[in-house]
Amino acid sequence: MTETGPPTTITDDRVLRPGDDGYDAARQVWNAMVDHRPAMIVRCRETSDVAAAVRLARSEGLEIGVRCGGHSVVGHAVPDGGLMIDLTPMRGVRVAPRRRRAWVQGGALLGALDAATQPYGLATTAGNVSHTGVGGLTLGGGMGWLARKHGLTCDNLVSCELVTADGDVVRASEDENPELFWGLRGGGGNFGIVTEFELRLHETGTRALSVELDFAAGGAAPAMARWRDLNATAPREATYAATVYDSVVTLGFVWIGDPAAGREHAQVLDALGPPLDRRVVEMAYVDLQRREDTLEGHALRRYWKGHYIRELPDAAIEVLVAQDPTVAASVQAYGGAIAEVPDDATAYSQRDAAFEYVAAVRWTDPAEDEERMAAARASAARLVPYASGVYVNVLGDEGAEGVRRAYPPEKLARLTALKDAYDPGNVFHLNQNIPPSP
Ligand code: FAD
16 A cells, blocks of 8 residues: 555635535535535545545544435535535546547536537446436446447456545456456445546447337236337347336337437337327437436435346236336346456346346425425335345445345455455445444
């Protein structure tokens, strides 16, 4: 490990305290239910600021929260009364097009990554909403429209630089600290604060196609069963996706690459029967990546519950199409390159999931909090008999039980050993926490 120099020096222009201009804006995150008030926010501009902030928090006994995109649904990034390490000023992305590499700073958003790579016709897997952070998304796995072809974001991680719980700066890759590198690919923010991600890029072109067929929820089960069967043999350019909301079931796929080939594949959906509406939209890849930005925008109250589903039997489909119309359920296909990575190669788990299911609710009136959250919980609870686990990045308030659903026992044991080595005091615990050994 390399020492980073001066322990706790942070210049005043990087620190926000309650009452300062910009303090309230800096503590706001995606979910409007989160109203935490840190004692101090350190707006980090470089790795040495992050190291100094870690040391300062430890010397002052302040709880640490790490903020990148601020999309943790429970607001883990913002420690109430603690020190928020705000990485958002570290949002740079550097691309080496011929080497097919991007170096992404730890506070960058997905939109910055796509904007930097797409001028070269390159991209790597990123999530479906461009204001999500590269930090949280990559460290938990990173699912997106390119994953069936090119693997999860964490599968495209080549190396990273991070600040440890002691404020040291270390690198991790297959060759340097390989066990740490294993844990950073799926183990979340438990082992340190990543200040730079090196990501592998792919020639993806710049075009995408979305195909969506709407059905009335009442009679949609046979169509959804056919959609599920077609998914099993779908090409990797296609990611099958479905939503169930407001008594409408939307079935289709997103295609990355030659839109003409996507349109040709769309013909298989004729087997679903006549839809109420059919939308085939060709667009730029960057527009696809921003398509849900407004719908999934900030300032609303949010809650969700999710599952991985290894198979989607007819009985599960019956439950899905009959769900509470106020809850927005999404089902997104996995498989392809995700499933080809050996399970023990990364901390990320459950590569055998066929689909990810999320039941989400959004609202504005705090008086509705309990009712809305209960609706999402109830929808997800009805699918528990068909669930095989959960994606760590979709966990919210489940605590240790959720973490046990995200990782099988042998992975959890290996992650615990890594936590013992890198953060035995559990300095980084505002996350989906892997506690050190007792
Ligand atoms: P933050 O709240 O800033 O960070 C969450 C946690 O990640 C922090 O508490 C910290 O523990 C850790 N962390 C963040 N950055 C770093 C860093 N640089 N170093 C160390 N630890 C860090 N997931 C997908 O896989 N695919 C999707 O398509 C997708 N879409 C989403 C859309 C929306 C609207 C939302 C809200 C979430 C979505 N997610 C998706 C889930 C997303 O991956 C997680 O919410 C993730 O934690 C968000 O990361 P963040 O950096 O934006 O959040």
